[in-house]
């Protein structure tokens with residue numbers, strides 16, 4: 001399978017641009033739009049409720065509770081669609097995932113701001129497998145101590161991005177808002193909760 005290793009210091013990032021075929025991706029996008037219990041979560045900031053700029057969902061094994069961005073989420077049980085995607089991703093990641101965070105970017109106004117996937121329950125040097133269906137969005141990295149180092153990769157329909165090793169320790173990532181009219185994008189990040 002075609003893959004690219006992103007040449008980033010202090011990181012281990014591999015990109016598979018066409019991990020799922022165009023036909024598979026179209027079918028999986030529809031299945032996820034219809035078959036996932038999408039939520040509009042909000043976080044409290046200085047006593048004010050702020051809606052996350054995207055819809056989210058958390059699925060996984062019983063007990064895989066995750067605290068991120070000021071939220072604590074309990075997993076919904078795996079669906080057939082999610083188990084199919086999980087098996088495909090595990091075949092290259094070399095890891096058995098027990099949970100997945102789903103993000104639904106309704107258009108270019110939806111986004112995720114700078115962060116690292118470094119919560120304690122993800123453990124040391126977590127492997128995170130990130131799958132995209134639908135519209136392509138730029139995924140930007142920023143090194144924590146060399147902030148001018150700003151590599152970026154376009155996460156296209158059907159792609160898989162694997163982040164491993166010390167990536168989360170040394171780098172932040174974001175999906176910035178874009179002005180151009182854009183369709184919907186669904187992202188799945190498979191994780192291991194300890």
Ligand SMILES: O=C(O)CCC(=O)C(=O)O
Pocket residue numbers: 101103112117130139155173175187189
């Ligand atoms: O949508 C993406 O590609 C990234 C999502 C992300 O970074 C996260 O949920 O932690």
Ligand SMILES: [Mn+2]
Pocket residue numbers: 115116117173
């Ligand atoms: Mn992330």
